[in-house]
Amino acid sequence: MGVLVLWACAGLTWTATGQTPTKPRSAPEPAVKAAAILKILPFVQWPTNTFAASNSTFVMIVLDAPEVAAQLQKVAAEQKIGEHPIQVRRQMPDSWQDVQLIYVGRDYRRGLAGVPEAVRRSPILLVGEQPGFARSGGTINLLLTAESSQIEICREAASRVGIRFSSHLASLRAIQWIDETKVQ
Template identity: 30%
Template sequence: MRDRFESGRHGIRRILVTALALMCTAPAPRADVRDVREAEVVIAYLYNFSKFVTWPTTTFPSADTSLNLCVYGRTSSADAFKTLDAKSAQGHPVRVEPRSRGDTLHGCHIVYASESEQAYLTPLLRAVDRRPVLTVSEIPGFVAAGGMIGFVRADNRLRFEINTTSAEAAGLTISSQLLRLAIHVLRD
């Protein structure tokens, strides 16, 4: 009985070590294969959105007024969002502002609601209702609930849908180029 037990234990160790070694020596991802975290794609989309949305002229009194992107809720990609900080969109410097649940959304031009805020979706949308704030989120059903741009995962890729009714009510104009690429556009 003891013998069988011992050999079992050694067998296991051999397998574990081999498996670990195999994984380390497995071919590294080829350079041409794009292999990225979802957050990195989200951030790139947000930057692109900032270029295809027109805010009311009163929103930006001068050219050096910053375009504030508020990251609302808990995210584990805070550092990745900071890569947007040095960039400019429509001639305005982009500023990334982390906001915790319950923080005011004053001064935000874009609000990206993290998935952690799913339960608070309705009051969150109410807080920015009819104000010139572009709302973006990965929360399921975001666009149907009155959000403006919602991410949808399809076939391992990140796509988006747009609610133009909400955007227009807030005084925002979304360019036709962006609308054309949406998988679904919600209109009245």
């Protein structure tokens, strides 16, 4: 009987192999956050001269969010953003010249205040994951809980450094746009 069960399992598994992907209903939080970042980036319009070349590296700094960094690193090995290969680092660099995104983990002790003012005036996306982040100078805030998930984007914080978002992103209901008037 045990052999029959095993065969049934094997057969069903074999049958399932290669079927059309389904939509997962639940996933680890870092995986969802990493996927969300990579979904948003194609809709970001960077100022000219942001990249030295059309195929230069897209650099992400992930501060105190090792699980998110690990997820991004897995994807980085397989994907590009446009023509740009992805590099994920976990520490503040000496030079910000080549950095395009800083992810501020909820455990990053100094929060947004720990990001140098010069960086906050550079065309760098500041992505966070705690309430109020997009209202206090951050650009994108990923608020994911078991109960509900939403993404906040402060258009003004982005435009101050020359970053814009495509109109397609603006049409998505999943995004909550934070008005300049609400920025404290």
